Amino acid sequence: MTAKNAIEARNVVKAFGQGDTAVRALDDVSVEIRQGEFFTLLGPSGCGKTTLLRLIAGFEMPTDGLILLDGQDITYLPPNKRPVNTVFQSYALFPHLTVAQNISFGLEMMGKPRAEIAARTEKMLALVKLEAMAGRKTSQLSGGQQQRVALARALAPQPKVLLLDEPLSALDLKLRQAMQIELKRLQQETGITFVFVTHDQEEALTMSDRIGVMSNGKLQQVGTAKEIYTTPKNRFVASFIGETNFLAAKADGTKARLASGDVVDLAVPVSGDVTLTVRPEQVRLASANEPGALPATITNLVYFGTDTHVHLALSDGTEVTARVQSPATGDAGLEKGAKAAIRFAPGAVQVVGD
Amino acid sequence: MADIHMSAAEAAQIKTSARHGWLLSLPALVVLAAAAVGPLLIVVVYSFLEAGKHGNVVGNFSTDGWRGILWTKDIFTDSYVLADAHLTIFWRSIKLSFLTTMTTFVVGFPTAWFIATRPPKARALWLFLITIPFWTNLLIRTYAINEVIRAEGLLNLALMKVGVISEPLKLIYTDIAVFVGMTYVYLPLMVLPLFAAIDRFDLRLLEAGYDLYASRWQVLRRIVLPIVKPGIIAGSILVFVPSLGAYVTPRVLGGGKQMMIGNLIELQFLAGKNWPLGAALSMTLLVVVTIALLFYVRAANGEKSHG
Numbered sequence: 001m002t003a004k005n006a007i008e009a010r011n012v013v014k015a016f017g018q019g020d021t022a023v024r025a026l027d028d029v030s031v032e033i034r035q036g037e038f039f040t041l042l043g044p045s046g047c048g049k050t051t052l053l054r055l056i057a058g059f060e061m062p063t064d065g066l067i068l069l070d071g072q073d074i075t076y077l078p079p080n081k082r083p084v085n086t087v088f089q090s091y092a093l094f095p096h097l098t099v100a101q102n103i104s105f106g107l108e109m110m111g112k113p114r115a116e117i118a119a120r121t122e123k124m125l126a127l128v129k130l131e132a133m134a135g136r137k138t139s140q141l142s143g144g145q146q147q148r149v150a151l152a153r154a155l156a157p158q159p160k161v162l163l164l165d166e167p168l169s170a171l172d173l174k175l176r177q178a179m180q181i182e183l184k185r186l187q188q189e190t191g192i193t194f195v196f197v198t199h200d201q202e203e204a205l206t207m208s209d210r211i212g213v214m215s216n217g218k219l220q221q222v223g224t225a226k227e228i229y230t231t232p233k234n235r236f237v238a239s240f241i242g243e244t245n246f247l248a249a250k251a252d253g254t255k256a257r258l259a260s261g262d263v264v265d266l267a268v269p270v271s272g273d274v275t276l277t278v279r280p281e282q283v284r285l286a287s288a289n290e291p292g293a294l295p296a297t298i299t300n301l302v303y304f305g306t307d308t309h310v311h312l313a314l315s316d317g318t319e320v321t322a323r324v325q326s327p328a329t330g331d332a333g334l335e336k337g338a339k340a341a342i343r344f345a346p347g348a349v350q351v352v353g354d
Numbered sequence: 355m356a357d358i359h360m361s362a363a364e365a366a367q368i369k370t371s372a373r374h375g376w377l378l379s380l381p382a383l384v385v386l387a388a389a390a391v392g393p394l395l396i397v398v399v400y401s402f403l404e405a406g407k408h409g410n411v412v413g414n415f416s417t418d419g420w421r422g423i424l425w426t427k428d429i430f431t432d433s434y435v436l437a438d439a440h441l442t443i444f445w446r447s448i449k450l451s452f453l454t455t456m457t458t459f460v461v462g463f464p465t466a467w468f469i470a471t472r473p474p475k476a477r478a479l480w481l482f483l484i485t486i487p488f489w490t491n492l493l494i495r496t497y498a499i500n501e502v503i504r505a506e507g508l509l510n511l512a513l514m515k516v517g518v519i520s521e522p523l524k525l526i527y528t529d530i531a532v533f534v535g536m537t538y539v540y541l542p543l544m545v546l547p548l549f550a551a552i553d554r555f556d557l558r559l560l561e562a563g564y565d566l567y568a569s570r571w572q573v574l575r576r577i578v579l580p581i582v583k584p585g586i587i588a589g590s591i592l593v594f595v596p597s598l599g600a601y602v603t604p605r606v607l608g609g610g611k612q613m614m615i616g617n618l619i620e621l622q623f624l625a626g627k628n629w630p631l632g633a634a635l636s637m638t639l640l641v642v643v644t645i646a647l648l649f650y651v652r653a654a655n656g657e658k659s660h661g
Contacts, residue, residue, distance in 0.1 A: 059564075059565075079565050086561075086562075086565045092558045094562070095581065096580045096581050105563075105568075109568040110567050154565075
């Protein structure tokens with residue numbers, strides 16, 4: 001019991017439907033979200049991340065398991081009794097109210113004194129830089145401004161936890177990137193625990209203190225962006241976050257023999273049939289006579305601007321992609337069909353489960 | 355190039371036709387004049403003429419019609435006395451119309467909510483059921499109500515059978531009967547606009563409300579009702595206006611004793627043979643309704659901007 005948990009889910013199950021047709025949206029999920037952290041639930045659509053968020057918000061009750069807030073059981077507490085607020089994907093702003101009235105709504109419902117409501121609303125308007133828009137109807141705002149109103153409205157009652165359900169998905173790329181920085185700033189300024197749901201791995205990597213990767217109603221891995229990217233626990237996590245190469249191998253200690261017969265070094269010793277993963281940027285083009293170099297043939301070149309993706313085939317045809325920095329001329333000096341050799345960066349080869 | 359030339363010619367054509375565009379609305383204007391303004395003018399003119407002995411009017415200017423709304427000529431003393439019967443009828447009309455509007459809202463809102471939140475297929479079925487009464491003549495529907503609430507009617511028989519009452523309730527030919535009948539008849543007119551408004555309502559706003567610490571009642575009062583207000587206004591107008599001028603329902607269920615303005619007007623044109631008074635009463639009804647609507651809409655809008 002060192003760092004206190006803002007939210008804890010214990011063995012949470014959520015099933016929709018009855019009997020044989022029941023679908024388990026959440027299948028025995030346990031997670032601890034620490035106080036004051038920016039925690040992201042990342043996964044493809046239908047993985048259960050939004051369901052978990054709705055359970056924390058109180059819009060749904062779990063079929064089994066517990067939800068704790070600051071160590072208190074809130075599993076069956078209705079949403080209006082939880083010190084938790086949500087930023088909805090659709091924003092769900094009240095169309096009949098002005099920007100300021102939207103922001104003060106929660107405070108009014110809590111029965112705060114008028115003076116406090118006014119002061120806090122002012123502060124929130126300033127926080128999201130919408131002072132000039134206070135009297136406008138929300139329909140008169142742009143998407144980015146509506147987004148900021150939704151944020152201010154949810155932050156105004158000073159919740160213990162702020163839930164964000166894919167709040168940036170409706171914005172265009174430039175605005176989304178600006179809002180990512182904005183969100184991070186708000187989180188640091190307010191010190192409130194953020195639980196952020198997204199299917200966008202880049203969003204997750206850039207903003208989060210920790211990430212929980214979900215698929216098929218299960219939490220696959222929890223860790224910092226770095227941990228999840230460099231040491232993915234299984235195939236799903238490795239492939240969902242970033243691009244990667246998978247290689248089948250037979251391992252014996254710190255050495256593993258690939259299907260092509262080449263031998264590579266492992267960071268952690270294992271034995272038996274394993275799946276190896278190595279990120280494309282950790283694959284280097286080498287000269288053929290370099291010790292440990294794997295002979296390969298270039299099958300394709302894809303230019304990405306800063307990088308060039310080099311698609312290669314090992315001697316048995318196993319495909320490996322290398323990501324190399326494009327030279328100043330933009331021409332990597334490589335040719336399709338040419339013989340090449342590759343090396344994996346030390347410590348880059350990871351063993352993943354299925 | 356050919357394309358650009360063509361579109362320029364077209365633009366010129368559009369400009370010309372825009373200039374003569376008002377011609378297109380001429381048929382509508384003619385219909386409006388013939389169907390709305392014309393008859394109304396005739397009623398206004400009749401209200402300022404003298405009553406004929408056997409109905410109709412004679413061509414002398416007179417304000418007797420208008421005076422007759424509030425005062426009746428005492429045939430013995432030839433002096434004017436207050437027409438308290440008329441006042442009773444006005445009051446009953448306003449009271450019953452108001453009650454009907456309120457009741458149709460209280461009953462119609464949950465109904466409309468229920469329908470609007472069903473899956474699309476079920477929704478179509480429920481809406482169909484709501485509109486079924488419109489296929490039957492109003493008179494027949496009203497007599498059906500009569501069958502239910504009269505002394506030997508279904509309601510009294512059932513209540514006596516169960517033992518709730520020992521004697522039939524005297525419902526028929528009372529204000530209550532008229533009120534029940536009008537509520538039944540006008541309920542769909544409240545449900546349909548409410549449904550249309552609730553259907554457009556974003557149900558996710560309910561969750562947003564609960565999330566921001568509002569109770570169910572607060573969500574209803576602070577979020578749902580203000581947003582569906584246009585539907586409430588439309589429904590109230592659709593129920594209140596015809597209620598005020600109701601004729602068949604008070605006639606059948608009020609038994610000619612519990613008269614409303616509509617019946618009073620009919621009385622002047624037929625048995626009373628006082629067309630100017632009937633015309634004046636009609637105009638009064640029109641003015642009252644118009645003023646009521648103006649107040650209602652203004653009050654509703656004022657509240658909206660106030661929030």
